[in-house]
Amino acid sequence: MKRKLFFLLTVTVLLICTTCSGSFTDPGMFDQFGGGGGYDDGDHGGGGGGGNSTTPKGLKVEEVSSDSIKISWKEVSEAWMYYVYRSEKSSGPYEKIGSVVYFYTEYTDTGLDSNTTYYYKIASFTTSGEGAQSSSVSAKTKYYH
Numbered sequence: 001m002k003r004k005l006f007f008l009l010t011v012t013v014l015l016i017c018t019t020c021s022g023s024f025t026d027p028g029m030f031d032q033f034g035g036g037g038g039y040d041d042g043d044h045g046g047g048g049g050g051g052n053s054t055t056p057k058g059l060k061v062e063e064v065s066s067d068s069i070k071i072s073w074k075e076v077s078e079a080w081m082y083y084v085y086r087s088e089k090s091s092g093p094y095e096k097i098g099s100v101v102y103f104y105t106e107y108t109d110t111g112l113d114s115n116t117t118y119y120y121k122i123a124s125f126t127t128s129g130e131g132a133q134s135s136s137v138s139a140k141t142k143y144y145h
Contacts, residue, residue: 054078054131056122061137062106066114066144071122071137072106079124084109087119090136094121114144 058074073082079102085094086109100107112118117140121133 054124054126054128056082056124056134059120059122059134059137061139063108064139064142066142067112068108068110069112069118069120069139069141070106070108071120071139073122073134075102075105076124076126076131078126080127081125082107083123083125083130085121085123085133087136088116090119090138094119094133099125112141114141116141 054076056073056076056079058072060072061069062072063070071084076082081099081101082105083096084098084100084107086097087094097109098107107122109118109120117138119136119138121136123133124131
């Protein structure tokens with residue numbers, strides 16, 4: 001029932017938000033539903049690299065331009081939404097830059113500097129809260145001259 005209610009709320013937000021283009025860019029938009037930190041229930045692990053069933057897998061770069069990078073990942077069946085994290089160093093720190101609802105498994109990061117390498121991680125948000133972040137993927141924006 002909660003997932004159905006969340007879906008109806010999400011559809012309503014999507015209908016109202018005509019400029020979202022399939023992704024939400026406000027990192028705290030859904031924080032009222034929980035999230036905002038790892039969890040450790042003894043079975044799933046928390047924090048950094050995780051390998052549980054709620055950790056997004058298959059993170060890859062789809063498209064790169066001089067000012068944007070599009071990434072995608074495989075769906076997590078229990079996810080209600082995904083948080084997107086970015087860093088300019090593989091070791092971090094990673095900053096939450098956006099979120100997308102559960103039926104999207106891609107994100108386009110825009111307004112980036114040209115000729116710069118960025119690193120990304122994804123975390124799913126389920127009824128248990130925010131899960132562990134995925135392994136990272138990196139891409140370098142094209143040089144703009």
